[in-house]
Amino acid sequence: MPTIWLIILYFLVKSNKFKKFFFYLGFVFLFITSLPVVSTFIGKYFYNDNYRISNHHKKPAYVLVLGGGTYIDGYGKKYPTSESIKRSRYGKELSEQYSIPLIFSGGGDVFLSSTYFAKGTRQIYVIEFESANTFEMTKNLKKYINVYDGPLLLATDPMHHKRTILVLKKQNFDVLIPDNYLKNIVTNYSVVPSTKGIKSFNKIIYEVLGILWYYFTGKI
Numbered sequence: 591m592p593t594i595w596l597i598i599l600y601f602l603v604k605s606n607k608f609k610k611f612f613f614y615l616g617f618v619f620l621f622i623t624s625l626p627v628v629s630t631f632i633g634k635y636f637y638n639d640n641y642r643i644s645n646h647h648k649k650p651a652y653v654l655v656l657g658g659g660t661y662i663d664g665y666g667k668k669y670p671t672s673e674s675i676k677r678s679r680y681g682k683e684l685s686e687q688y689s690i691p692l693i694f695s696g697g698g699d700v701f702l703s704s705t706y707f708a709k710g711t712r713q714i715y716v717i718e719f720e721s722a723n724t725f726e727m728t729k730n731l732k733k734y735i736n737v738y739d740g741p742l743l744l745a746t747d748p749m750h751h752k753r754t755i756l757v758l759k760k761q762n763f764d765v766l767i768p769d770n771y772l773k774n775i776v777t778n779y780s781v782v783p784s785t786k787g788i789k790s791f792n793k794i795i796y797e798v799l800g801i802l803w804y805y806f807t808g809k810i
Contacts, residue, residue, distance in 0.1 A: 624791075625781055626786060632794055649740070650743035651739045652743065653685045653688070695727045695731065724750075740764065
């Protein structure tokens with residue numbers, strides 16, 4: 591993403607010196623952000639170890655599974671993305687481990703995720719499908735559960751923990767994350783440039799911008 595803005599600036603400025611500056615700076619940014627090891631180290635600042643269950647010795651009341659999106663195949667049929675399936679599978683494991691109900695939340699795609707994992711379990715408590723973002727999700731949850739029922743155990747991308755926790759705490763929800771959440775983190779210490787490295791770095795930028803936006807708009 592920084593590289594794109596630098597490319598735009600390259601075409602906007604008229605000075606050849608600035609054009610050369612933005613060209614080389616864009617190349618440097620592209621190279622650095624394509625290194626998986628960069629995203630691995632920066633991503634650690636988004637992990638909230640202090641919210642782990644073992645640190646608080648509280649039993650969670652619900653497992654909260656956040657939607658991870660959908661995709662449409664060539665025949666126009668909609669399916670949950672691999673990220674949605676991953677979160678749902680993990681949520682179901684946590685639900686069975688702690689014998690607590692599941693809450694699927696995050697817009698219309700949660701119907702697909704919940705249906706996909708509904709077989710063989712009676713632990714699905716509620717499906718919240720009205721929200722379009724994390725903030726709306728936390729507001730809508732109050733329609734279904736009481737903030738005093740107990741902590742919510744998150745089943746989402748660990749990179750998304752920080753923003754989700756901040757928003758939920760703002761709405762007076764108690765929040766926990768699994769002790770073994772690290773198993774869902776892809777740690778890559780490679781110094782070989784790759785598109786995966788760029789994608790990982792873009793996720794970090796997305797979360798940074800999301801947190802900043804929520805902060806300045808009073809959502810956290």
